[in-house]
Amino acid sequence: MTVPLTAVTAAEYADQLKSLDNTLRNIETVLNLDKMRKDKAELEAVAATPDLWDDQARAQQITSKLSYVQGELNRIERLRGRLDDAGVLLELAESENDPSSLAEVGNEIGALTKAIDELEIRTLLSGEYDSREALVSIRSGAGGVDAADFAEMLLRMYLRWAERHGYSADVYDTSYAEEAGIKSATFAVKHPYAYGTLSVEGGTHRLVRISPFDNQGRRQTSFAAVEVVPVVEQTDDIEIPEDDLRVDVYRSSGPGGQGVNTTDSAVRITHLPTGIVVSCQNERSQLQNKATAMGVLKAKLLALKRAEEQAKMDAIRGDVAGSWGDQMRSYVLHPYQMVKDLRTEYETGNPSAVFDGEIDSFIEAGIRWRKQRELEAH
Template structure:
């Protein structure tokens, strides 16, 4: 084991050097010094918006530097534990070395992933919309399953989630869902989920227990920074209010707190019932509408399909990006990358999506071919 650990130390040292290059760490150290100098100047907060933007840049640069510094510390700890363990023939120290290397490997994977997010909005927050497609009542149940999967995934990554709208369907599942995800690289990570998701299972609503194929669409949009201007004519917006219901509706059937905003020229409809206040729900609706209109403008300008949303396709057969098969066998497979697993519960119940997300971004940047997820329990 000790020789293997030594080889891992050398390999991870080389990998760490590569990651430093990806992240331009020395440049980031200079950025930290310069932004700290700016933030210490008198009058820095006179322009509050500019100051907040500068402080956000400073925080991101510090985070990159801190991540690399922490990785170097773990590498040195692992090397010291290995050398001392070899000298003293201490199995506990050698085990400590292995544990440090495992932790370092995970950290480097996270740093590598972050280095791929170079888009304007990749590092920021995301809006996720889940819409039922072909499959009738089953599609509404499938939407609720996907919502649970994404909530667990966000929890695993330590992201904050606000459920803006997720009204219960009349019989099973939900009519739709809109959530806002706040956290580092939330949009960059979650845009891997953009597209049609297909479920194959024995129908829970069919007395004859026949196999059913169901579809749901997932749309991922960036939360636009305040400095991105999107003009919305108040005269082109209709605002309706109604009783809140379902998840997030604290004032269910007591106040007209839920808000529906319709942009008349485009027909875009946004709803929110998360807050008790109409004013807060309307503000959230307008934020989501801004993102949708910004994306629409990009599509008008672009000759090719824009990067924010990908192709607009029917939420049904032949358009899926990923299949979740529960019967006659169990398998989740991404049709873009070939990444797959037989541990369906880990994906749907526990939100273990990182292997699919990482494989997607490797596929996008043209890096290593994505390998299938190891499945020891299959």
């Protein structure tokens, strides 16, 4: 015997679909679909030019932007289609008094809510540099060999996150610790909006666990710092006098296969006025390594300039709070299992999944938290 559909259930689903429709319309307005379609057409025209690959760096930038715009448009159009289909299915379920179709609508509403929430995050990335690619640096902090091991765990976590999303990630430099792990590493995530997305990951990360390096099995707390800066573009005004630089070349160290360790191709650049040191050893050519290291240095100097400007604005506003990124997340493996963001209060009881790159929920919570802070500050 068929159970009659309750008017309340069908009406509730209709209200939920209407709410999702309004949210998606707002997203479409903020993201400006007409402009995205125009950008797509322009990028396709540039990508079709015969001499595109004469400049490989520019070609990669063009194709990356085109892939991103195409993906975003497809994502929005698919969601719009699914939302319309759910409305049709709801009407069908009501007209035919079909509980199974109504249940299907309920399941689709749950999936659409999650997908539209994720898309809404993109509308919150409206900062000056948010649309850029990201340069991420990880440094081990207090905690000895455990901290170095933790820094390597974080490096793998972010590279796995990039891999899960299909984003290109290039490790420019890795300084290996003596016993285990790394002292530091710098890598680039080459995807539009990588900076806006990952910028909420900057700050101090803390690990609590039974140390695998302590023969007495004691609990150890260790720290690692994550820094995220936007990749510099040609339009940025970053001039560096040659006299401000000290350039050292050396032989690449650590795992790297044959070839990479046979010549003095690695480059270390020190910016004398600030003391900032950057290195690159992932290319075989010294010239390539120097060009990459200069790009990293410019990105760090741009970030420093922005921080100084922000500090002036904070002083004018009377904001004396410390950096929001400090002490931002704890990873606890003993005596219980939990990863908790200390800013957003978001937490999970599955550290293994987090270290395997499942950090989207933390990132999304961080972006929403940051946006709320910005609104409150103004």
